[in-house]
Amino acid sequence: MNGTRITSKPEPNGHSNGHSNGDTGVPLDHDMHNGWGTIYSCSGFNKDERTRRIWEDYTVSPARVEGQYHKLLSDYTTQFASFFGGYWPITFHxxxxDVLIPTTVASLILNTASTCPLVVEDPALSPLLKDDPEPEKVHQFVRKLLGWTDLHITTPRLAIVEGIYGCAFGPLAHSSPEWEYRIIGAGPSSFSITRDDFASEDTLLHKLHAAKAQGCVAVVCDLVNASDGSIFPPEFFRMLRNCCDKAQIFLLVDEAMTAIRCGAPWVCQRPEYSDDGHLQPDLISFGKGMAVSGIAINFNGLMIRRLAYQRRDQILQTIRFWRSMVTRPIALPVLIEALGILNVAEKEDWPARSEKIGRAFREFINRRVGGIGQGKEIVRGLGAFIAVDREISKQFRVMAAFRRCSSWARWLPKLNSPAAVDSEAIERCLLGPDAKSLRQALANEAEAQGTTPLWCFVCGIDAIVDDWCRTCFLGYCGTADCKKGFNAHECL
Structure with a gap:
């Protein structure tokens, strides 16, 4: 490896993200990891004047801003629904x-059904309209409405479409391709729907009927695989929607990594996936760059439309019922951050920009790789969710996000960079003349602050070793394999 590396010990636990004052003045850096996609913008919500003022006020007088809590939560809820086209955020985690837990999903569905207009506006059922409430009648009515048995109540499960990223813990960890996750999987294993089950609509419908009979309360799928960027075929998604509708089972799309990044607010709203407006997913799981994770609910979804929600006040009432079960559904500082992110995403139209970013990066990668990748798939994903062949990715000397067993590196660029929509500007800032000066500035800042590069250049986990490359602003995690890979890189 060429170039000088820092070997003196930095201050304890120091790290640098290269952005001490919002934008550094250089339009694009080489951090494509961005906290596994949790960072959409290097300037936070500085460009949202209202949220910035609220935050500044909170640092001076928390009590005064606490008095605005319910208004801020209401503003976030309605703005979220507007930005995401009718999906209302209901749970926060x-x-x-923490979201994709069968009991949480089942309880949320039960709450939505038990507080739907068919219940609360029926004098024979509604606890609000009866002097002597009979909850057992509501329970029986809801179970019949959903087609649920004791299994769905006492031991709910999720059905998952093969290839889903899964969770780091809990029931979905049973299905993880990573052995480290599988050994801590707990709870009922998920019901697996394989690609072979999409051979025909009859085959898939039979499988979904079997899933529901075994206690599955929802089918979970993703449309861009968060491990390797592979795309769920739109024709499969259309078949899945049709069959979920016929089997009367809820459809939940996992958009934790893909929200806003993939050319639409949700991937399922891209034209190739949203061709039939009458068949929409019921639930979306979101997180990562949104500042808070949770489930968003679509009251026109496949199953939820059967609950007869028609008016805004009915929707807000059931959301209030759910949130009233916890003291504060979301902490105030997180709420302020989440509101700011949403405001800036809407103001700067990040979904549209993500499509331009993806196009520019793919053009840059294909141009740079040239004949090396001929006859080989080297780039996957949609929009600004970019998966690059792992070995090819190393040539670009960027920090990327990896799954240990995956042969793909995930590039998750920030969405506010002007240079990210221009393939020639990307060339200059990542590998060209602008790259050296930018990385030198990042290294100088790190030295001044006693920090290091955040992520291992080779495997993507925390870079904790004192020995890191000052020329390229790259570090590694300390394992023998990663040290070998790090030492083999050629400096800019």
């Missing part, structure tokens, strides 16, 4: 792994 720290991480998306």
């Amino acid at each position: 720290a991480h998306v792994s």
Whole structure:
């Protein structure tokens, strides 16, 4: 490896993201990891004047801003629904792994059905309209409405479409391709729907009937595989929607990594997936760059439309019922950040920009690789979710996100960079004349702050070793294999 590397010990636990004052003045850096996709923008919500003022006010007088909590939560809820085309955020969690738990999904469905207009506006059922509520009648009515048995209540399961990323823990970890996750899987294993089940609509429908009979409350799929960027065929998604509708089972699309990044607010809203407006997913799981994770609910979804929600006040009432079960559904600082991200995403039209970013990066990669990748698939994904062949990715000397067993590196560029929509500007900033000065500035800042590059250049986990490359602003995690790969890189 050419170039000088820092060998002196930095201050304890120091890291640098290269952005001490919002934008550094250079339009694009080489951090394509971006916290596994949790960072959409290097300037945060600085460009959203209202949210910035609220945040500044909060740092001075938290109590005063606390008084605005319910208004801010209401603003976020309605703005989210507007931006994401009728999907209302209802649950909030720290991480998306906390979202895809069968009991949580089942309880949410039960709450939505138990507080639907068919119940609350029926004098024979509604606890609000009866002097002597009879909850057992509501329970029986809801079970019949959903087609659920005791299994769905006591031991709910999820059906998952083969290839889904899965969770780091809990029931979905059973299905993970990573052995480290499988050994901590807990809870009922998921019901697997394989690609072979998409051989025909009859085959898939039979499989979904079997899933529901075994206690599955929802089918979970993703449309861009978060491990390797492979695309779920649109014709398969159309078949899945049709069959979920016929089998009367809820459809949940996992968009934790793909929200906003893939050319539409949700991938399932891209033209190739949203051809039939009458058949929409019921639920979306979101997270990562949104600042908070959760489930968004579509009251015109495949199953939920059967619950007869027609008016805005009915929707808001069931959301309030669910959220009232916890003290604060989302912490105030997180709420302010989430609102700011949403405002800037809408103002700068990040979904449209993500499509331009993806096009520019793919053009740059294909031009740079040239004949090396001839006859080989080297780039996958949609929009600004870019998966690059792992060996080819190393040639670009960028920090990328990896799954350990995957042969693909995930590039998740920031969505606010002007250079990211221009393939020639990407060339200059990543590998060309602008790259050296930018990386030198990042290295100088890291030295001044006693920090290091954030991510291992080879495997993508935390870079914790003091020995890192000052020329390329790259580090590694300390394992023998990663050290070997790190030492083999050629500096800019």
